[in-house]
Amino acid sequence: MSNYAVEFKNFHYAYNGGEVVLKDINVSVKEGSFTVLLGPSGAGKTTMCKAMAGIIPYYYGGRYAGSVEVLGEDTKGRRVSDIAMRLGLMLEDYESQLVSLTAGEEVSFSLLNHGFPPDEVEERMKKALEDVGLPGRENYQLDELSGGQRQRLLLASVLAVHPRVLVLDEPVSAMDPEGSVSLYKLLYKIHQKYNMTVIVVEHNLDYVLPYVTDMIVLQDGSVVASGSFEEAASIAYEDRELRRILPALWQVKLNLEKRDGIHLGMWRKTSDAISELKEKYGRAEL
Amino acid sequence: MKEEQVFKPEVELIEVPPAKDTHRWVAITALLLAIGVILHTISPNIGGVTPNWTIAMYSITISLTNPSFSQSLGIGFVAGLTLVPSSKSAFPLGNIASELTGAFVAALVVKSMMQMGLADFRFRPYLTGFLATMASGSVFTFILKLILNLPMHVYVYAMLPVVATVAVLNGFITQVLFAPAQKLFFIQGARKK
Secondary structure: OOOEEEEEEEEEEEOOOOOEEEEEEEEEEEOOOEEEEEOOOOOOHHHHHHHHOOHHHHOOOEEEEEEEEEOOEEOOOOOHHHHHOOEEEEOOOHHHHOOOOEHHHHHHHHHHHOOOOHHHHHHHHHHHHHHOOOOOOOOOEHHHOOHHHHHHHHHHHHHOOOOOEEEEEOOOOOOOHHHHHHHHHHHHHHHHHHOOEEEEEOOOHHHHOOOOOEEEEEEOOEEEEEEEHHHHHHHHHOOHHHHOOOOHHHHHHHHHHHHHOOOOOOOOOHHHHHHHHHHHHOOOOO | OOOOOOOOOOOOOEEEOOOOOOOHHHHHHHHHHHHHHHHHHHOOOEOOEOOOHHHHHHHHHHHHHOOOHHHHHHHHHHHHHHHOOOOOOOOOOHHHHHHHHHHHHHHHHHHHHHHOOOOOOOOHHHHHHHHHHHHHHHHHHHHHHHHHOOOHHHHHHHHHHHHHHHHHHHHHHHHHHHHHHHHHHOOOOOOOO
16 A cells, blocks of 8 residues: 555656646655645646646546556546545635535535535535634625635535545635635644645745645656655755745755755744754854 | 757657546536527517527537537427427427427538538538528428418428528527637636537
């Protein structure tokens, strides 16, 4: 039995009539990890998320080679709806994934499509709404919910089928900083509570820094770094383009490590940096 | 200047066709036929001629979804049924036969044009709407001719010209409404068949 939530093996992909956008991807995501997928625009992050859900190449079509395994099973030959029972995907344009009139119907829709019995649908729907901080809102019309709440609602719809892996493509791109922090807190809570593997595409790593365990860095359709966040960030730091998309705190840390030949700890918050700098240098300002 | 290099994989890539929609045609048919019924009920005469919204709507559906012939006959049958209750003709059930023919002809036009490589021909919807209406109208009026025992020259010189006029109007409606319908129904992951 594989210990990987997702594993890409020599995976290549090209959209219909297009050039190859994912090039020989060999990477795995550990089960139970909180992995961030990082890379400049057009690097192939969204395509990779869709490949995990099986909609690439089997729904969109195109040309491919290699394989993608979800929890040890190849996505080839499996229906997208079957994969969705194990791996939940939330795309960036979350509004387009909402289809019902009320919050309760929205969460129930996916469950009913999967063939759950009505009693279980009701129970799971209520639990999922509770998990995302929308308890008792099942009769709310979608337009009565704020943008952030609608996003949580979609998250509830994905969570209701109890997937073991959750993939989110830029979940906070349309949210204000407070909403973004709050959504990531919620995701981390869910990740801890259910030991769920979370894979998230995020441009602003400051939001995920407190929670991230692993990182995959994509550039121009290829994986240039993967593994623990610390290892991958160190590799990415060596590239000028990628360095800029690392969290500011880590740019400082990696710069200091390189300059002074020292090893600093896992800085998740500014306070971690301050206390370590005080300890190492005797002051926080350099 | 940096030279753009095209990545050539060392392995051969396998081509996969996009997944086919299995039920979208049903949803589109239901919605457009419902719109057709409403328009049929409320639309006024234009110069003594009333456009046949139902034919225009299933012509759009068939142009959009390219259903099989049997599916098209199903669409035609349902379209005919929707017309029976409100029909003021001498033989309302004639609508079923005429719409079966119309939908079949629409499917034939769409499939033939696709086979001829004319899938992107700009006036394909016009042609589909026009020919489907001609076929449907000819069958419907011919049934009337038989039931009312009308002479052939009445059918040829009085009925068919009206059918042709409605067909021109319907072709125009189909053409105009095709693009918005395409945008509406294929807004996500628009894929040509």
